[in-house]
Amino acid sequence: MRNILYLVRHAEATGQEPSARLTSKGKQDAKDLALFFQEKGIKMILSSPYKRAISTIEPTAEALGLPLNQDERLVERCLSPVPLTNWRMHVQKSFDDEFYSLKGGESSLDAQARILSVVNSLTKPTIIVSHGNLLALLIRSYQPTFGFKDWEEMGNPAVYALSLTEKKVYLVR
Numbered sequence: 147m148r149n150i151l152y153l154v155r156h157a158e159a160t161g162q163e164p165s166a167r168l169t170s171k172g173k174q175d176a177k178d179l180a181l182f183f184q185e186k187g188i189k190m191i192l193s194s195p196y197k198r199a200i201s202t203i204e205p206t207a208e209a210l211g212l213p214l215n216q217d218e219r220l221v222e223r224c225l226s227p228v229p230l231t232n233w234r235m236h237v238q239k240s241f242d243d244e245f246y247s248l249k250g251g252e253s254s255l256d257a258q259a260r261i262l263s264v265v266n267s268l269t270k271p272t273i274i275v276s277h278g279n280l281l282a283l284l285i286r287s288y289q290p291t292f293g294f295k296d297w298e299e300m301g302n303p304a305v306y307a308l309s310l311t312e313k314k315v316y317l318v319r
Contacts, residue, residue, distance in 0.1 A: 149311060151268060152186065152318075153284065154179070154275045155304040159198035164221075168201045175303050180205040182305070183273065188212065192264065193275040194220035202303060203275045219264050222277035223257035226250060237279060241286075241294040258283040265308070281306070285315045 157172035157179075168176060183206050191207050193199045195216040207214040225236050227250040240246045240254045247253035252260075261284045264274065274281075282297040285306060292315075307316045 149269065149309075150186075150271050151265065151308040151310065152183070152188070152271075152273045153281050153306040153308055153315075154202065154273055155278050155281050155300055155302060156194075156196070156198045156202040156275060158302040162222075164196045166196070166198050168198055172198070172202070172302065176202045177205050179203070179303060179305070180209040184209065187271050188273055189270040190268070190272040191215060191275070192217050192220060192268075192272060194222070194277060196221060196277070199275045199277070203273060206273065217264060219260050220274065220276040220280070223254075223279045223283065224250075224252045225279075237297070238294045241297070254283055258287055262287060265310075268310075278302075278304075284308075288313055288315050 157175040158169045159166040159172055160169055179202065188210055191203055191212050192215050193203050195218060199220070200214065200216070203214060225233055226248040230236060236248060244254040247256070257280055261276070261280050265284065278297060278300050282292060282300065286292040288308065305318050307318045309316070
């Protein structure tokens with residue numbers, strides 16, 4: 147059987163902090179995702195423990211009758227332990243140089259290894275709910291041309307299908 151993973155970037159949220167909630171639009175998009183995933187044969191749901199990620203996939207978990215499993219390895223990539231005013235510039239640098247990291251932060255290579263440790267442990271059709279930068283790095287590991295501009299164009303939510311059999315990623319929603 148072809149193993150498909152659905153990579154979901156969380157829906158629109160009120161902020162970036164771990165406790166940020168979904169906006170009204172984000173809540174509606176979360177309900178729409180539940181309809182989208184109804185006939186996909188999903189066997190497992192893994193989510194970042196951040197509130198916006200959990201809230202994005204809760205309606206799907208309820209509709210499918212599946213537990214919502216939280217995994218710390220799916221939290222957003224840490225650019226820096228302190229707030230940055232020019233964080234976009236640092237994200238771009240990290241796409242250009244996978245070893246680039248700020249003091250106390252995570253390089254693209256380290257963040258990519260973290261999420262690949264999740265993916266490499268999966269053996270059944272699974273939804274993975276996480277955050278834009280981390281998911282972009284995962285996609286890049288299968289599709290090396292996926293870069294900073296692609297990350298900038300990711301929606302909230304965004305859904306990508308990763309075929310582990312073909313080792314290819316497809317934008318599906």
